[in-house]
Amino acid sequence: MSGEEGHGHRRQSAAASDEATRRAAPGEAAGAADAATGITSLIPTDDEMAARLADARRRVAGIVHRTPVATSRTLDALTGARVLLKCENLQRTGAFKFRGAWNAISRLPPALRKRGVIAYSSGNHAQAVALTARLLGIPAVIVMPSAAPGPKLAATRGYGAEIVFYDTAGEEREALAARLAQERGLTLVPPFDHPDIVAGQGTAAAELFEEGGPMDLLLVPVGGGGLISGSALAADLMCGERCRVVGVEPAAGDDACQSLAAGRIVRIAPPQTIADGARTPALSPLTFEMIRRHVDAMTSVPDAALIEAMRFVWERMKLIVEPTGVLGLAALMSGRVEARGKRVGVVLSGGNVELEKVAGWFAGA
């Protein structure tokens, strides 16, 4: 258990958060209003989130890929556990983000929806929002840094989205996105800080439990906290007390570890790590609260452990997974979490990475 930063029993945390829970507003209207303004301070109750997860599961069926669950006897032998890998790298757009984007946008009232959506992201959320908008036949604007990598730009444009660049020296991207949303009547789709995003992301773990049965341990990457929030909710609902849920961050960007330890949201400087999907400087009020309620522990791994885990899934399992995507696997393989004799679920969150970079990492490792 060494290496994990526990924070007490989650049931107690949930009890302690009654204050926040009581502030929750009723589901759909609140969600839509939140999205329209980008303000998402209302935190639903556990029951409301359970209902949203159930609704999300119905919404994503037949739209998102029901991604395969991969196993490896070599990995089982290495870890002494039975490991089930949920392959969200094989999700549409190459990452779990499509689940949340589809769920949130498809729930918008028709009048809002047809005006279009806007998001700020240079990564997987951008492609997820762009594809969702194309499938729904509505406009999408993506705010990206002018230095965004060519392939991500091309993929997002390929889905038909309008790209608006921001200069990292100029206006903040959140502010720019909020201004454009206001001017054009677009709904801002936040990357993680929204109950419908969280519920959508939780559908991956729900599928894993449905297919693989209850787990003793679930390992999930943590960036802004949307995926772990939804995954831990699903674990509580489908596995109960049996399943220990552990979130994993890159060591250089362990703001969630720090936040859980401090009992408040800690904001850090933009972290230097190859796990570009986990370079977020802070959790949101919603994801912080969801993690306090449903996650048992947080831990972090150095980039070298990410490269080692990537090499394993690339070479032995023939799966292209990005650095952020192997956070959970790296925690398992490097022994940061104790898994011997357990049934372990691991979410491989995405596979969008430039091959040239990976070749360099492997050569240098």
Add this chain to the structure above:
Amino acid sequence: MSGEEGHGHRRQSAAASDEATRRAAPGEAAGAADAATGITSLIPTDDEMAARLADARRRVAGIVHRTPVATSRTLDALTGARVLLKCENLQRTGAFKFRGAWNAISRLPPALRKRGVIAYSSGNHAQAVALTARLLGIPAVIVMPSAAPGPKLAATRGYGAEIVFYDTAGEEREALAARLAQERGLTLVPPFDHPDIVAGQGTAAAELFEEGGPMDLLLVPVGGGGLISGSALAADLMCGERCRVVGVEPAAGDDACQSLAAGRIVRIAPPQTIADGARTPALSPLTFEMIRRHVDAMTSVPDAALIEAMRFVWERMKLIVEPTGVLGLAALMSGRVEARGKRVGVVLSGGNVELEKVAGWFAGA
């Protein structure tokens, strides 16, 4: 249909091959005797092969991975077809070869089996035989060129096999393997020229039809012809006349195309192609006959088309597939076969490739 080298109707070919068919010996004993001597000139009837495929399906269940069937709406849009990719790159040992090796070796009578097996291969067949032997707790000897790549050597050793090197300038590897088999009482497991190998390889396509329903077109890589023989047999049995079966070779190693056109087995010089699993110089009597009976057409693709198809599955589908593995997909994507409006099955046969080479190919393409 341009680009394909047809060879008449397969039913007629089957009729024309009655001579060969009548030479067939009864199943199990013949198979074992063949394997013991490495001589496999007896060609079973269609009914016998159908029974062997059914037996193989029972034998591989629970041992080989039931690999996922991947789809991509982008690929469907590009080709105008509904494309189902059978992911044998995700098979144990990283290639379909484990199916045939397991099937053939597990069928050996106990007395032969416990003495052990031998194979000559520097590629996927080596690992398949080595893993099978380890699972059955029997000795395995693999004859490899002294210049075999380090990772393949390590993987084969990792499965506990004894490696015997041969010098490409010295004794022929087939002769060396036959001599060792004789001296040590080992059973030679041929890479493709055996009914049990063919039947085992056919289980992949059988799973594809079972999961995805009947296809209009099936595209399969062709090296020595074991995979296409088994796949085409499964297609005939499970899809009937509806399914057109097309084998695909690298343009530089199109001996099967030439053989079908000539009506006899044509042997070529060792071909120069990145598709290292299809560098075989000739079909065997068994695979030539199986292809004549069950395959509708052969075609070939240049290495540049392989690189383009690899780039698609790596970048867009997050799957690591080796050059030989994308032969069928490359024929589809480059328009060598007409697929518009059809349900198309494609066997992605393996994923064992060195990352550094792929980075170079992509950079140069």
